[in-house]
Amino acid sequence: MATFTSTADALGHFGAFGGRFVPETLIPALDELAEQYEAAKKDPAFQAEFESLLGEYVGRPTPLTFADKMTAELGGARIYLKREDLCHTGAHKINNTIGQILLARRMGKPRIIAETGAGQHGVATATVCAKFGFSCVVYMGAEDVKRQALNVFRMRLLGAEVRAVESGTRTLKDATNEALRDWVTNVRDTHYIIGSVVGPHPFPTLVRDFQSVIGREAREQILAKEGKLPDAVLACVGGGSNAMGIFYPFGQDESVRLIGIEAAGEGVTTGRHAATLTAGRPGVLHGSQTYLLQDEHGQIAEAHSVSAGLDYPGVGPEHAYFKDRGRAEYVSVTDAEALDAFGWVARTEGIIPALETAHAFAYVRKLAPTLGKDKVLVVNLSGRGDKDVDAVSKRLAMLDAAEG
Amino acid sequence: MKRFDETFSALRAKNEKALVAFVTAGDPWPQRTHEIMAAVARGGADVIEVGIPFSDPLADGPTIQASSHRALEAGMTPPMVLDAVRKFRAGNDTTPVVLMGAWNPILQYGVQRFVRDAADAGVDGTIVTDLTPEEAGEWKRVCDAGGLATVFLLAPTSTVARMALVGKMASGFLYCVSRTGVTGAREEIPDDLPPLIDAIRQRAEGTPVCVGFGISRPEHVRAVAAFADGAVVGSALVDLLHRERDNPDLPDTAAQFIATLKAGTRA
Numbered sequence: 001m002a003t004f005t006s007t008a009d010a011l012g013h014f015g016a017f018g019g020r021f022v023p024e025t026l027i028p029a030l031d032e033l034a035e036q037y038e039a040a041k042k043d044p045a046f047q048a049e050f051e052s053l054l055g056e057y058v059g060r061p062t063p064l065t066f067a068d069k070m071t072a073e074l075g076g077a078r079i080y081l082k083r084e085d086l087c088h089t090g091a092h093k094i095n096n097t098i099g100q101i102l103l104a105r106r107m108g109k110p111r112i113i114a115e116t117g118a119g120q121h122g123v124a125t126a127t128v129c130a131k132f133g134f135s136c137v138v139y140m141g142a143e144d145v146k147r148q149a150l151n152v153f154r155m156r157l158l159g160a161e162v163r164a165v166e167s168g169t170r171t172l173k174d175a176t177n178e179a180l181r182d183w184v185t186n187v188r189d190t191h192y193i194i195g196s197v198v199g200p201h202p203f204p205t206l207v208r209d210f211q212s213v214i215g216r217e218a219r220e221q222i223l224a225k226e227g228k229l230p231d232a233v234l235a236c237v238g239g240g241s242n243a244m245g246i247f248y249p250f251g252q253d254e255s256v257r258l259i260g261i262e263a264a265g266e267g268v269t270t271g272r273h274a275a276t277l278t279a280g281r282p283g284v285l286h287g288s289q290t291y292l293l294q295d296e297h298g299q300i301a302e303a304h305s306v307s308a309g310l311d312y313p314g315v316g317p318e319h320a321y322f323k324d325r326g327r328a329e330y331v332s333v334t335d336a337e338a339l340d341a342f343g344w345v346a347r348t349e350g351i352i353p354a355l356e357t358a359h360a361f362a363y364v365r366k367l368a369p370t371l372g373k374d375k376v377l378v379v380n381l382s383g384r385g386d387k388d389v390d391a392v393s394k395r396l397a398m399l400d401a402a403e404g
Numbered sequence: 405m406k407r408f409d410e411t412f413s414a415l416r417a418k419n420e421k422a423l424v425a426f427v428t429a430g431d432p433w434p435q436r437t438h439e440i441m442a443a444v445a446r447g448g449a450d451v452i453e454v455g456i457p458f459s460d461p462l463a464d465g466p467t468i469q470a471s472s473h474r475a476l477e478a479g480m481t482p483p484m485v486l487d488a489v490r491k492f493r494a495g496n497d498t499t500p501v502v503l504m505g506a507w508n509p510i511l512q513y514g515v516q517r518f519v520r521d522a523a524d525a526g527v528d529g530t531i532v533t534d535l536t537p538e539e540a541g542e543w544k545r546v547c548d549a550g551g552l553a554t555v556f557l558l559a560p561t562s563t564v565a566r567m568a569l570v571g572k573m574a575s576g577f578l579y580c581v582s583r584t585g586v587t588g589a590r591e592e593i594p595d596d597l598p599p600l601i602d603a604i605r606q607r608a609e610g611t612p613v614c615v616g617f618g619i620s621r622p623e624h625v626r627a628v629a630a631f632a633d634g635a636v637v638g639s640a641l642v643d644l645l646h647r648e649r650d651n652p653d654l655p656d657t658a659a660q661f662i663a664t665l666k667a668g669t670r671a
Contacts, residue, residue, distance in 0.1 A: 298512030
């Protein structure tokens with residue numbers, strides 16, 4: 001069997017996916033970014049600074065924690081947690097923003113913009129802007145501003161301007177539209193720090209590279225602890241940066257199943273979900289060709305998820321490629337299953353996961369008991385859930401009231 | 405292509421520049437877009453751009469975003485857009501019509517089928533706002549074979565190399581964006597525009613160069629007509645059509661507005 005490889009061509013195509021579908025105005029900026037990124041990759045000084053910041057500022061390497069209680073309760077595979085929740089700012093997002101702020105400085109662009117859904121990427125961007133002295137504007141759907149109030153406050157505290165986006169569905173998709181409009185307007189002095197493995201080339205590649213530190217560490221750590229590769233690696237998928245970050249370094253280990261967990265919202269058959277790879281079809285949005293939720297005329301459909309970070313009708317093009325090549329499996333869990341897993345992880349392991357991450361655990365609960373005790377799972381614990389506590393408590397109170 | 409060639413050579417003969425007018429298909433009248441198009445032609449528009457509404461118009465400012473949204477709410481679809489062009493053609497066989505929109509609706513319609521149906525409806529060309537030359541190889545071949553012009557955009561950020569690349573790919577006309585940014589009315593025409601148009605024209609291989617984004621008044625049209633082959637008016641017309649949507653004389657009102665802009669293209 002030929003070894004699986006995934007490398008974008010010069011124009012950013014992963015097979016039939018990816019590419020660059022943006023207004024002409026942005027092309028020179030994307031060319032410059034691609035060039036500077038290629039140069040930075042080969043520049044030992046850039047790499048050394050990136051790694052030093054990951055160590056001294058982000059707190060890497062993050063631990064790979066054996067989840068003994070979870071393993072015992074489920075009675076099957078041994079479960080390990082890759083602790084991205086312990087990164088500075090509380091999620092994996094900062095691995096990417098550190099890399100991109102160094103690129104922005106290299107390009108001499110003093111102004112940063114970003115989109116955010118749950119606010120984790122917004123916080124990670126505001127953080128590096130504070131640290132490196134850049135001005136920062138974060139676009140966030142008005143709906144998400146409401147459900148992620150804590151992160152909005154954190155961004156403002158860090159000196160960022162948060163702009164609530166009132167257009168469209170008022171969620172991550174619309175925040176991304178607005179960030180792209182800002183970038184088209186201010187491209188000469190502005191770098192757009194995209195928060196996931198989405199967007200026009202070279203973003204999917206460079207975000208994946210900055211995030212793949214997760215998988216490189218996890219691979220070494222599991223080999224040290226178990227003396228073998230895991231049987232499966234699991235991660236939640238919205239745009240897909242935490243998943244691609246942990247999947248990619250295992251890409252050529254063909255014995256390792258890669259399992260992405262999407263948000264099924266109220267159920268994939270209800271039409272109210274965000275399970276793009278499970279139920280979408282190929283199209284073009286936000287600069288790349290990928291799987292999308294859309295109607296028969298190519299209008300983008302509204303995504304639904306209890307988790308703001310997964311509430312997006314597209315997905316990174318490299319995931320689309322992994323799916324079509326059969327290298328990764330993509331499954332989905334509902335809002336109700338994710339909410340239940342949120343509390344379960346907290347009670348079982350003493351870790352409150354992000355609601356996004358809770359989706360991965362909802363599937364671990366189903367999968368682990370079906371596997372033998374000699375099997376090993378690595379779950380990317382992509383972020384911590386403090387930001388979600390308020391929204392979850394309201395939701396649970398609502399459910400209690402409905403039942404009572 | 406024939407209608408473009410005839411239109412631009414007739415303009416040259418009269419020492420006039422082109423007025424290109426943009427309307428969103430389906431806003432304000434989903435079933436009567438062809439009447440608006442006819443009025444715009446009657447008012448003196450030399451080329452009509454018809455916007456295919458899209459849910460996520462990321463190259464557009466608030467005016468056309470809202471217009472697109474209203475058209476979709478009213479049930480507008482790509483087949484209905486083609487139908488509007490067909491009805492317009494029944495009464496006008498000379499004014500070039502260009503469809504303008506995002507790539508995804510065309511991709512979902514089917515590239516071959518879209519070009520065939522559009523040509524059949526009387527469309528002369530397309531502008532796909534998020535399809536740059538690098539991704540447009542197949543699209544260009546299919547449009548060439550189907551007799552549709554491929555209008556591409558250039559911007560103030562475009563390098564000389566890109567001007568040459570786009571110059572080779574473009575037909576019908578070349579659409580130069582007046583500034584970095586999204587569509588929408590502005591106060592002033594940027595000062596750095598004449599040298600930009602000059603640089604593009606040197607690489608346009610004879611294709612006319614029109615300027616759009618931010619052109620809303622007769623004096624803007626006059627300023628642009630001094631150095632470009634045409635001026636595109638979009639948001640200002642879209643805004644008028646929305647404000648006057650309950651006016652029973654809307655077509656005449658639109659025609660009068662176009663006539664005042666068209667005056668600016670005459671030397």
